[in-house]
Amino acid sequence: MAEEGGNQRYYRAPCPGCGAPVEFRSAQSAFAVCPYCQSTVVRQGETLARIGKMAELFDDFSPLQLFAAGRIQNQPFTIVGRLQYSHPGGRWTEWIAALDGDRTGILSEDNGAYVFALPFELQRAAPPPGDLRVGATSAFNGQSYTVSSNEQVALLSAQGELPHLPELGRPFPMVELRNDKGLVLSIDYGTEPPGAYLGRSVQLEDLQLTGLRDESAKDEKGRAFNCPNCGAPVTVNLADSKSITCGSCNSIIDLSQGIGGELKHAEQDEPVRPLIAIGSMGQLQGAQWQVVGFQHRMGVEPGDDEHFGWNEYLLYNKKRGFSFLVDAEDGWSMVKPTTGAPVMAENGSSATYLGKRYTQQYAYNAETTYVAGEFYWQVERGQKTFNRDFASGNALLSMERSANELTWSSGSKLDSGLVSAAFKLDDKKDMFVRGDALPVSAASGLGCGTIILIAIVIIVLLVILSTCSGSSGGSRSYGGSYGGYSSGGGHK
Template identity: 40%
Template sequence: MAEATPQRRWRAACPNCGAPVEFASAASASAVCGFCRSTLLRDGDTLSQIGQSAEIFEDYSPLQLGTTGRWMGRSFAIVGRVQRGSELGNWNEWHLLFDAGAETPRTAWLSEDNGQFVVSLEAPLTEAPPSAPALGQPLTLAGQRWQVAAIIEAALRAAEGELPRPPKAGRVVELRNAQGEVGSLEYREGAAPIWSVGRSVALADMALQGLRQTAEGESIAEAKFKGRSIACPSCGAPLEPKLAQTKSMVCAQCNAIVDLPEGEAKALGFTPQNRGLPPLIPLGRTGTLAVGDGKPEAWQVVGYQERCDIPEDAEDEQSFWREYLLYNRLAGFAFLVDTREGWSLVRTLTGAPTQGRGGVNWQGRDYAQRWVYGAKTTHVLGEFYWPVRLEDRVQVTDYITRDGQNLLSREQQGPEVTWSGGSPVPAEAVKKAFNLVAPAGQFARDTSAFKSGGNLLRNIIIGLFLIVLLFALLRACSSDDCQQYKTSFGENSNEYRQCRSSRSSGYYGSGSSGGSYGGYSSGGGGHK
């Protein structure tokens, strides 16, 4: 028989092992026994076992059961967690229980979203959602205009604590809008879809208490998983990932890209790669930078990848750039991007811009479309929170404001569309932030090249010059140096034929065909 505690907690014995199972909310319908991992269903004062949950795989999240905080003026406690996964990686969904108040409590979740965090509230859905939404397309739902950002089959990895319902696997459709919101449709067999709407949050602003602690004398950035060591399947060297979000990492011994498992297991596989040039910013280095209008924060370099665009034809110039994956325990992830035009610092967006004529609008700013291209990964080092692969290909569209101070990028890969935004960073600021000593030429960049107006005028001038040059070349190629023989003796005369033969043999000098003029091509350009 269950018993109520003075703190309005309900307690009952696990029907499988007899261990005590507590419920902090009368509205919670499910829990996972912390001793035997049984998935339990609550019906009044009765608990019944309906399944078995896998072990929670160890991670580096600063959150844990029992962590408390405040959001929108109300206190909450983390009482449960669901770990989900798909081809895009794994993530946590933390079940929040708010303090009692006049307002009817709603089911709330704190979820990890592309290296950031989102608080979502479940809400009733009075209309039938679309049965087959299309990735990247707009739709209207719950009175809002959305863009479909992802369509995934979310597997259930594990669960713990107190939950509003028994966790299940199923299809999840993720939506984003111009208000910076993320909507989620969770389809469940034999039941109506579960609808929730959320916004991004900064953990530092939530007055969190009871976070996970690292060992004494060990910095957060340097803390490692205790006992998590995996043998490299290529050379046998030990791999010790520092982040729980890590899905791929590069072996420091043989440079192979290794797919990491969840928890303690053998590595899933590897891809050999040649050793490239070392990154300008060493892995593990920490620097202080401000993202957008935010305050300066300490970011650690945990990953590095080189990428290039995919030319449409052999004559297009190919552009290469480098991306440093930065990590902050409470802020999540960011990208420091090094292109031939300059440095920029960007983060993934929770929402999605609205489409406009010739570009998009995001948070009151108009962005002009700049480049559309395919891109691929050519070299990687370090750790990544998504399964990175050599030759990974994405379709990219870059946007920029007229003054060049704000950048947007849309990337589509498989079942997901991701938007990221940021701004240029002076090279000297990068050097100072990460305490770098390098030749000036390695950091010198023409940051004015980010300005769309300057680029537009330059490209117009170059384009007009090339058009004139092209017409001149076509005219020269179409002219006949043997015209005088053709006029005097006729097209079939020996004189005319001999003249044409000498021209074709190169006796009078020949020019090269193909190639580009002055190094100009229609491809390439700035990225992110």
């Protein structure tokens, strides 16, 4: 039965499984899941045929829900469906947005933020997924893109009405490409021919959303559990957490497959105490941030045997998502994953993003050695990546590459005094001072002769270093990971 609802024509027919009404608000929706009996139905004209039963949804505690409405580029849209996928790093959700009855978009997670994408017609056939290697460049419709991830994914569950429905549990490739203009191109090999979507980063607050999930209505059941190693109570505070550490025994607990199943864990020895405590609140860059995670990492330049270390604090703000506060030898910085992918020179000496050119400072192998708190990606000790750090004045850019993912992040340097004041740790501000402080400013009480002597020593050291090999040295700049292993795609 077709009915008129305001300006929107929609279809309603009885569920072939239980007889309850099933509605189709979008003309592009061919499938739906009955909200009463979870039957999966396909629309055939104005009748429905049952093709199976949908698996139970994994509660991702998202603020989004069916029938929430908003605006994108001054166009109204309504969320009508949800698809939940799994990949080696965990799970993620895509929300189906009906724009005007004839078009549907996808609102999906992107490193704690969101990407809104629309169907994109490729002017050439999508290449085989094996040809799109992570880090490689490829052109589509006259635009150059860099492959940022190439994963095998599978549909876990679905809700509402859907324009397409991959076979439940069957793995298929999903490839994401990004460019230096901030565009995200997703190629979905779960259909034939493969489907493509092109999107940009969005903030939920900018979408003017109404009908969001009521915070008080969240079912918190299952968000607290006993540590599988020591039995101590563990509470998950963030909706998107895929890893958490036990506060009692420091074990890393894998949440990527949900709390309901058997929890995998890894024990950690020799705990590292963060300078800024987990749970601390701080005001930085015009927003209130909470420290929710911490990791210590070690790096070494290829061909060198001298290691260096640095710390990264994962910060969370409800409206801005996640950022990283990085504590390195030469100073503090604050960065967050980029939506697009900068263009890097072939020799790696520079990178360009959003019209700005950055010069490479360091290239090195990195390894995570200790973690604490919660993380929106599946974090483990021993995770290894290859990193490059770039700079343009105080502006920073970083690349992190693993086997299946290429992640970029951007941000800027921070004064150490600003960081200590932000977290109300002025009494410990001397502990925040790093190599960014000039010798004179760090010792204002020194005499002129002492200052000259320091200058001579620095000059001698520079001469000695200049005679060394072409290595950029044992010190690294600005921080490294910035969200590596963060499943950095619009679909994750």
